[in-house]
Amino acid sequence: MGHTGSTTATRIVELELIRLRPPNAGRRADEGGGPVLVRVADGEGVGGWGEVPWASPDQWAALRSDFAPALVDHAWTRPTEVGSAWEHLPWDPVLAGALDAACWDLWSRQRGTPLAHALGGERTALTAGVTVPRTVNVETLITEVNRQVGAGFRRVRLEIAPGWDTEVVHAVRSRFPFLVLQADAGGRYTESDTDLEALRALDGLDLLAIEDPFAPEDLAAHTRAAAELRTPVALGRPLRSLADLDHAIEAEAGDAVNIDVARLGGLTPARRAIDLAVDAGWRVWCGSSAVTGVGRAATVALASLTGASLPVEMPGPGNRVRDLVTPPVRAHEGVVPIPLAESGLGHGVDRAAVAERTAEALLVNASGCRGLAPERKRR
Structure with a gap:
C-alpha cells in the first residue's frame, strides 16, 4: 500500500496495549488503575502511539474487549474518520482519545509529515x-x-x-x-x-x-x-x-x-x-x-x-x-x-523505559487478544 495519496485506505491490523505501573499514583493508588499506552500498526511496518493518562480496571477491560477490537481492520482514509469504529460503544473520551491520537500519529508517519503539520x-x-x-x-x-x-x-x-x-x-x-x-x-x-x-x-x-x-x-x-x-x-x-x-x-x-x-x-x-x-x-x-x-x-x-x-x-x-x-x-x-524534522509525534518511544514500567501488555488483532511477554520489542 502506498502512503502518499490522501485517499489511500488504512486498516489497523493490530494494536498493542500496555498498562503501566503508575510512578506516583498518590491517592489514586488504591483504585487499581494506571496509565496505558496504545500502539496501532498498519501491517506495513508503520505504527502510531497514543496515551490513556489513567484507566480504571473497567476502562482497561473496555479498551481490550471493545474499543481496540472495533478498530481492527476498520478502513479509513483520514484520521477524522476513525471515530466511526466505536460510535456504537458507550462514549469514553480517554479511550477514544488515545486511539484517535495513535491513528493521527500513524497517518502522519505514513506520509513522512510532522504531526503538527x-x-x-x-x-x-x-x-x-x-x-x-x-x-x-x-x-x-x-x-x-x-x-x-x-x-x-x-x-x-x-x-x-x-x-x-x-x-x-x-x-x-x-x-x-x-x-x-x-x-x-x-x-x-x-x-x-x-x-x-x-x-x-x-x-x-x-x-x-x-x-x-x-x-x-x-x-x-x-x-x-x-x-x-x-x-x-x-x-x-x-x-x-x-x-x-x-x-x-x-x-x-x-x-x-x-x-x-x-x-x-x-x-x-x-x-x-x-x-x-x-x-x-x-x-x-x-x-x-x-x-x-x-x-x-x-x-x-x-x-x-x-x-x-x-x-x-x-x-x-x-x-x-x-x-x-x-x-x-x-x-x-x-x-x-515543535519537532518538525521527524514525522509523526517527532519523538521515539523508549522501549526499555516502557518495559521497566509495564504491568501488562496485550496484542489485539483479528485473531483476538493475547498477552505479550514483557521483553518483547516492537518498532
Whole structure:
C-alpha cells in the first residue's frame, strides 16, 4: 500500500496495549488503575502511539474487549474518520482519545509529515506554562513559584481551593508583579456567600483566568460568574465532547477554554474545539492530563495551531520520573520546540523505559487478544 495519496485506505491490523505501573499514583493508588499506552500498526511496518493518562480496571477491560477490537481492520482514509469504529460503544473520551491520537500519529508517519503539520499547525515553538499545586504553606509556594520562574516558565497556574485562594494568590502577585498568573479552582467552589466573596476578591488580582470554579455539571453557575467577573472564566473539566463545548458557548459559560486531548476524546475533536472556541471569541490553551511524553507530544502538536494562543501546559523542572520518549518532551527556558524534522509525534518511544514500567501488555488483532511477554520489542 502506498502512503502518499490522501485517499489511500488504512486498516489497523493490530494494536498493542500496555498498562503501566503508575510512578506516583498518590491517592489514586488504591483504585487499581494506571496509565496505558496504545500502539496501532498498519501491517506495513508503520505504527502510531497514543496515551490513556489513567484507566480504571473497567476502562482497561473496555479498551481490550471493545474499543481496540472495533478498530481492527476498520478502513479509513483520514484520521477524522476513525471515530466511526466505536460510535456504537458507550462514549469514553480517554479511550477514544488515545486511539484517535495513535491513528493521527500513524497517518502522519505514513506520509513522512510532522504531526503538527498534519493537524494544520504553523508554529515552530511554543511558550510554556506550568501548574504549581497547593503546598504546606505560602512561603513554600513562593519558593516553588520562584523555581518555575527561574526555569523560564512564562505563565504559572496556581491550584486554589476555599481557604487557599485570595491571600495565597495575593502573596504570589506581590512577589511576582509581572508574572502571568492563572488560578485553577478544580470545581471546588459553590455559590455560597463565602465562596463567591473569595472569587470576587480574586477578580482584582490581574489573573489570566479562573478555571473551573464550580462543579463540572453546574454550567449555570459558570454562566453567572462569567457575567459578573472581569477575569475570564475558563472551562476544562465540564467539557467531555464537542457537544459540551457547543452548549457552554451557547450558555456564555466562559471566556477561555482548556483543550485537553484526552478529556475531549482525541486530536480530531480537540482540533475542532479550538476552531469553535476561537470563532466564539474564547481564548484557548492546550492543557494536558498526560503522564508520559506520548501524550505530551500530541498536546504540543495540537498547540501548534494558531488558535491556541495561550501558553501550553508542560511539566516543571524537578520531575524525576523517567520519560518514555526520546528526546523527552520538556520546556527549555520557557519554550517548547515543535519537532518538525521527524514525522509523526517527532519523538521515539523508549522501549526499555516502557518495559521497566509495564504491568501488562496485550496484542489485539483479528485473531483476538493475547498477552505479550514483557521483553518483547516492537518498532
